[in-house]
Amino acid sequence: MSRTARTPRSDNRLPRVLDAAARLFREKGYTAASMRDIAGAVDMLPGSLYYHFASKGELLVAVYAEGVRRISDAVASATDGELDPWNRLEAGCIAHLEALLEASDYAQVVIRVHPSDAPDVADELVRLRDGYEALFRSMVEALPLARGVDRRALRLLLIGALNWSQTWFHRGKDAPQRIAREFVALLRAPVEGS
Amino acid sequence: MSRTARTPRSDNRLPRVLDAAARLFREKGYTAASMRDIAGAVDMLPGSLYYHFASKGELLVAVYAEGVRRISDAVASATDGELDPWNRLEAGCIAHLEALLEASDYAQVVIRVHPSDAPDVADELVRLRDGYEALFRSMVEALPLARGVDRRALRLLLIGALNWSQTWFHRGKDAPQRIAREFVALLRAPVEGS
């Protein structure tokens, strides 16, 4: 029996606020996207945002959490059918890249916005990120690898390359599926020539 | 016979300004680091910065250019002695990572600050970045690879992983040399187990 709990109203604009925040954080970055920008995008007054969030940092946390959730869901459902560990990894990478490069503003915020851009909530952002990477860790853990291969290095190499692709990716010119497949192929097969 | 050209003075504080800007851009990001922060770090008044730079964006460009120059020099001098293409690549990656993770504030700015954080000079920042990557391209080009291996993918995979390491690297816990060697080893040798 909480004291102030009531049901939210159906005309709640919170979802639209989150969408706008995700889009603007992605486009302009955290610091450059102002509360006025976000409020204006949904025809609200700046102060009204503080009914939903105590601060700009908490708004970012909400977007961030949703972004992590979307990436995780995409990867989890993509790897669901696959049995072979390498196929699972490839499917996971494809889903990761599609979410990151095309599908979701929320997911792009997770990669674009550096935790230290919002010092007051940086710890929570890092915690959210690490939560997702656990999923990736299990995919790498399942791979059949030769003795002496560093699984941590393999995971960091792959996830780093995937996330960095946001800087050089161009819609239309590149295809997430293709990129992911090529990356995995480079690690799966011998690379060195005769 | 230029009309307003004169020799700079020896008590010029421009180098110190650049150092401070590089440090603050790295620590706080471009938008969050104010001109007042930078000026204050060298005991200057904010307005005085505009004797050296026409805008905050141009100051970033100057730091960025110096960062690219330092990374390029480090990589070039590291690969200078090596003859074997794979050894050259490894040496280059080590130098790249050392500059990126430990040596230079300037170099870290190049990776940390997104071009779109400064829309007015974004084009020039991208141009500077691409200039450096040409060096990397030539290192990958020289590798003896099996037919069908995508050199572009290999280059993007490696440079992405290296640059992204800035997000998870911890001084003391990780060593740039070790990271670079492991990454190159994963691509050089077959990864798949028996």
Next chain:
DNA sequence: TTAGAAACCAAACGATCGTTTGGTTTCTAG
């Protein structure tokens, strides 16, 4: 020694920032 440019200082400009405060509307449970 002295012009004159280099390299600042001092002080402010308007704009924009995140946020607060008090009041108003609007939906919904009973």
Next chain:
DNA sequence: CTAGAAACCAAACGATCGTTTGGTTTCTAA
């Protein structure tokens, strides 16, 4: 139908932002 909470509006607060303007100091070339 009606209380009362939910979801805002309206308006401002102080702080800080990048930048400009006009004057002052200080080095250096001749």
